[in-house]
Amino acid sequence: MKKDNSTEEKIKQAAKEVFISKGFSGCSTREIAKASGINVALVNYYFRSKSQLFALIFNAAMEDFTNTMVEVFGRNLSLPEKMRILIDKEYYFLSNHPELPTFIINETNRESGISFANAGFFEKMTKTGIFEQCIEAQQKGEMRKIDLRNMTLLILSNCHYPFMSKNMMKSMLKIEDDQWKEAIEFHKIHVTELLVNYLFPKNNENEK
Amino acid sequence: MKKDNSTEEKIKQAAKEVFISKGFSGCSTREIAKASGINVALVNYYFRSKSQLFALIFNAAMEDFTNTMVEVFGRNLSLPEKMRILIDKEYYFLSNHPELPTFIINETNRESGISFANAGFFEKMTKTGIFEQCIEAQQKGEMRKIDLRNMTLLILSNCHYPFMSKNMMKSMLKIEDDQWKEAIEFHKIHVTELLVNYLFPKNNENEK
DNA sequence: AACTATTTTAAACAGTTGTTTAACTTTTTA
DNA sequence: TAAAAAGTTAAACAACTGTTTAAAATAGTT
Numbered sequence: 001m002k003k004d005n006s007t008e009e010k011i012k013q014a015a016k017e018v019f020i021s022k023g024f025s026g027c028s029t030r031e032i033a034k035a036s037g038i039n040v041a042l043v044n045y046y047f048r049s050k051s052q053l054f055a056l057i058f059n060a061a062m063e064d065f066t067n068t069m070v071e072v073f074g075r076n077l078s079l080p081e082k083m084r085i086l087i088d089k090e091y092y093f094l095s096n097h098p099e100l101p102t103f104i105i106n107e108t109n110r111e112s113g114i115s116f117a118n119a120g121f122f123e124k125m126t127k128t129g130i131f132e133q134c135i136e137a138q139q140k141g142e143m144r145k146i147d148l149r150n151m152t153l154l155i156l157s158n159c160h161y162p163f164m165s166k167n168m169m170k171s172m173l174k175i176e177d178d179q180w181k182e183a184i185e186f187h188k189i190h191v192t193e194l195l196v197n198y199l200f201p202k203n204n205e206n207e208k
Numbered sequence: 209m210k211k212d213n214s215t216e217e218k219i220k221q222a223a224k225e226v227f228i229s230k231g232f233s234g235c236s237t238r239e240i241a242k243a244s245g246i247n248v249a250l251v252n253y254y255f256r257s258k259s260q261l262f263a264l265i266f267n268a269a270m271e272d273f274t275n276t277m278v279e280v281f282g283r284n285l286s287l288p289e290k291m292r293i294l295i296d297k298e299y300y301f302l303s304n305h306p307e308l309p310t311f312i313i314n315e316t317n318r319e320s321g322i323s324f325a326n327a328g329f330f331e332k333m334t335k336t337g338i339f340e341q342c343i344e345a346q347q348k349g350e351m352r353k354i355d356l357r358n359m360t361l362l363i364l365s366n367c368h369y370p371f372m373s374k375n376m377m378k379s380m381l382k383i384e385d386d387q388w389k390e391a392i393e394f395h396k397i398h399v400t401e402l403l404v405n406y407l408f409p410k411n412n413e414n415e416k
Numbered sequence: 417a418a419c420t421a422t423t424t425t426a427a428a429c430a431g432t433t434g435t436t437t438a439a440c441t442t443t444t445t446a
Numbered sequence: 447t448a449a450a451a452a453g454t455t456a457a458a459c460a461a462c463t464g465t466t467t468a469a470a471a472t473a474g475t476t
Contacts, residue, residue: 026233108376161365168316172329194406
């Protein structure tokens with residue numbers, strides 16, 4: 001059938017890069033075509049429309065985005081251990097994909113945005129058993145009584161925002177790239193202690 | 209000279225709304241014109257170009273954005289008090305301007321973005337004396353030894369991200385608007401305790 | 417080899433983009 | 447009130463947008 005899939009793949013590859021760094025409305029079909037070294041018409045030949053190509057890229061990105069969380073929460077470990085490993089892995093992942101959180105948030109906010117398959121995140125999370133594990137730990141008094149939505153938000157805030165705000169922080173604090181990188185290293189340590197201490201307080205003051 | 213400034217002001221007003229909710233490349237001059245009920249040509253008549261109008265809006269937004277922090281840090285209060293009041297005020301401000309952090313971060317990331325006057329944030333922060341106050345508190349052992357860049361990032365992460373991620377979280381956690389609002393109320397309390405406890409630890413374990 | 421199906425191309429499409437023009441109305445000035 | 451200035455308008459501009467077309471090139475099949 002197909003000669004080979006290199007053209008289709010080349011487009012996907014370039015589209016991923018361009019879409020994620022510039023957003024859906026921040027780039028054109030021709031820009032993607034040029035980035036992949038192919039003719040403009042081929043984008044629609046293989047993917048029917050800019051929107052459909054975008055939906056493909058977005059869903060894959062969403063999958064990558066939530067992967068770490070689902071994977072780590074699914075392990076057979078104590079909650080504090082999961083937390084430490086998760087933060088470590090998130091910081092490592094985001095060091096290599098710093099534009100991803102901004103991309104997801106932007107496209108989720110865009111009106112007339114895609115229907116948003118969501119990659120079944122909630123179901124996957126439930127399947128890991130993390131919710132039961134948390135509730136059990138809370139009943140045993142090992143974990144602070146906190147709604148799990150808030151727990152999730154605390155984790156994501158402290159992992160995603162530092163990377164999202166890189167350029168803003170550099171400008172606001174008048175620092176350069178290497179200083180930012182240094183700060184992020186320390187930040188990971190702070191965030192880990194911050195969250196672990198808060199969610200799993202020492203026994204001397206277990207209440208409130 | 210001018211008949212009155214209502215036209216100029218109408219454009220600014222509409223531009224602010226449209227730019228902040230859709231971003232620079234997410235909207236057109238004609239959209240702003242339509243939103244302010246004026247002729248397209250008047251946008252360039254009053255502001256020379258889309259870019260120049262944008263720069264105006266952006267700088268004002270940046271000012272609003274950093275206002276609370278500078279104002280609260282400039283008060284004559286203890287550090288934990290400042291922290292509690294700041295978080296409270298940020299959550300209140302962002303409830304009314306939830307799109308602002310995403311807007312600032314996006315436009316700071318956009319390549320060929322504006323030169324970014326930055327509204328002299330760093331200088332204003334220095335002038336409040338917050339840095340000296342922190343260093344003094346750290347020497348006294350009242351505050352955790354943490355780089356002030358990391359402290360700033362911790363605060364902003366936990367204030368901005370919850371509002372930025374609203375739609376994403378609603379979709380990921382399968383919740384509706386009222387449930388999100390409820391969660392945010394609790395979140396503010398968590399964030400306050402989280403940060404105050406971490407930055408100003410109880411006397412029994414001042415080290416580390 | 418000829419025939420069919422797939423892939424690639426340049427060109428065109430209709431609509432939108434930021435911006436400018438030149439004519440007009442209204443306001444201010446003298 | 448007449449002249450100058452400021453404000454407003456519809457129309458045009460060239461460049462760009464997503465998408466389609468129809469012809470050309472290539473591959474696979476018999």
